[in-house]
Amino acid sequence: MAANFFQARAPTKKKQAKDKESVPSPSLQPWVEKYRPETIDDVSSQGHIVSVLQKTLTSTNLPHMLFYGPPGSGKTSTILALSRQLFGPDNFRARVLELNASDERGISIVREKIKNFARQTPRAEAIASDGKKYPCPPYKIIILDEADSMTQDAQGALRRIMENYARITRFCLVCNYVTRIIEPLASRCSKFRFKPLDSSSARDRLEHIAAAEQVPVNRAVISALISTSSGDLRRAITYLQSAARLSSATEPPTPILPGDIQEIAGVVPDAVVRKFAQTLGVDVSLIASGDGDVEMDDVTSSTTTTALRGFDLIRETVRSLVREGYSASRILIQLHDIIVEHPTLTGRQKSGCALIMAEADKALCDGADEELWILEVALRVHKAVTS
Known part of the structure; x- marks a missing residue:
């Protein structure tokens, strides 16, 4: 009897030890998960959605929901x-x-x-072990992340399940593109549109995480994180963690610079794009200087610049960009931003450049040669800007 008792208990102890080992160390945990909001009050920059969902905590009357918006805006964290x-x-x-x-x-x-x-009926639960009282309404929640990737047949089958088990189960569909959700499914849900995070909310959150992790960063680094992530807070936090790991890899730790963030993000350094734009005839002195500290190679040095003019200078600059391995689509995106936001270029010049880049983007998506199309865009932008 005693032998059977101990044989029954042994696997339980092993299981407990295994469960204990499976818990990840906080130091190894991704910061995106570590600093995920614990309550809906912690969700940043989505005030209207938070105020609506707070009322469901008091009434516990939750409808089927459809969360849609750009990546990294807090959809999954909120639900x-x-x-x-x-x-x-x-x-x-x-x-x-x-x-x-x-x-x-x-x-x-x-x-x-x-x-x-x-179809499972939820059971009545006891008071929580942490001593707090929770509403614990009589239904379950099914969260379907990236629901816009579901097939049409799967969405059609889901429609009937939502109808048949609405009394005991609520659904929350999370997606980036609401147009990919079939209309019969979307009409059964309350829609919540998540906006990209504004700069001030993203800055506050990044500064809070940097302070909690004891990572010294200045405002220029935070600005680089915000600009390279394009409103995606998840991406910005990932870049910050990667930069912190690289910084602490040396002894003593090296300071984090805006150029490091741009390199991690895979964007072209500001100094390189500005010099390329200047070669095309864009007056970059009227644009706020970036913080990138990467320079072009000797092809665009002052000695070479004096020796080359017009087409030859633009061609050598494009070749230099290609040799550095920069992405053609990334170069066009950043050049587009410089031209569209330029204070002195006319509307006709800006629209002409935008049409050129749209044509290049389509060609690159179809598999065209990157160097040839960068050169094509450069020459036509030069003509539009200087004419």
């Missing part, structure tokens, strides 16, 4: 934070099913995994 506030840590796993629809998007997943979870 996860709301679910934790509704059910608490003890009931979260039993009451919430989170699926990434880009990986599991076939009709079989809808008919089996989602339907089986949706």
Whole structure:
């Protein structure tokens, strides 16, 4: 009897040890997950959505929801934070099913995994172990992340499940492009549009994370993070963590510079783009100077510049950009921003340059040669700007 008792207990101890080992160390955890909002009050720059969802915490009357907006704007973080506030840590796993629809998007997943979870009646739960009282409404939540990647058949099958089990299950569809959700499915949900994070909210969040991780960064570095991430806070936090790892890899740690952020993000340094624009005849002295500290190679040095003029200078500058390995699409994006935001170029000049770059973007998407199209754009922009 005693032997059977100890044999039964041994696997339990092993399982507990295994579970303990599987918990990741905070130092190895991605900062995106480490600093994910715990409550919906912590969600940045989405005031209207937060105020609406706060009312559901008091009424516990949650409709089917459709969250859509650009990447990194807080869609998944918001529904996860709301679910934790509704059910608490003890009931979260039993009451919430989170699926990434880009990986599991076939009709079989809808008919089996989602339907089986949706049809289960939630049990009445006891008070949470942390001593706090949670609303714990009598329904479950199914979160379908990247729902716009689901097939048409899967979305059609999901429509009937949402109808049949609405009393005990609520759905939250999370997507980037609301137009890819079929209309019968979208009409059953309350829509919430997430906006890209504004610069002040992103700056506050990045400064908070840098201070918590004891990473010394100045305002120029934060500005570089915001500009390279284009409103995607998740991407900005990832860039910050990568820069911090590279900085601490040396002894003593090297300071983080804006150029480091641009290199990690894969963008062309500001100094390179400005010099390229200047070669095309754009007056860059009227544009605020960037913080990039990378210079072009000796092709565009002052000695060579005096020896080359017109077509030859533009051709050698383009060759230099290609030799450095910069992406053609990235060069066109940054050159486009310089021209469109230029204070003295006329509307006709800007629109002409934009049409040229649109044509180049289409050609590059079709697999055209990058060097030839950068040269084509450079020559035509030079003609539009100087004429």
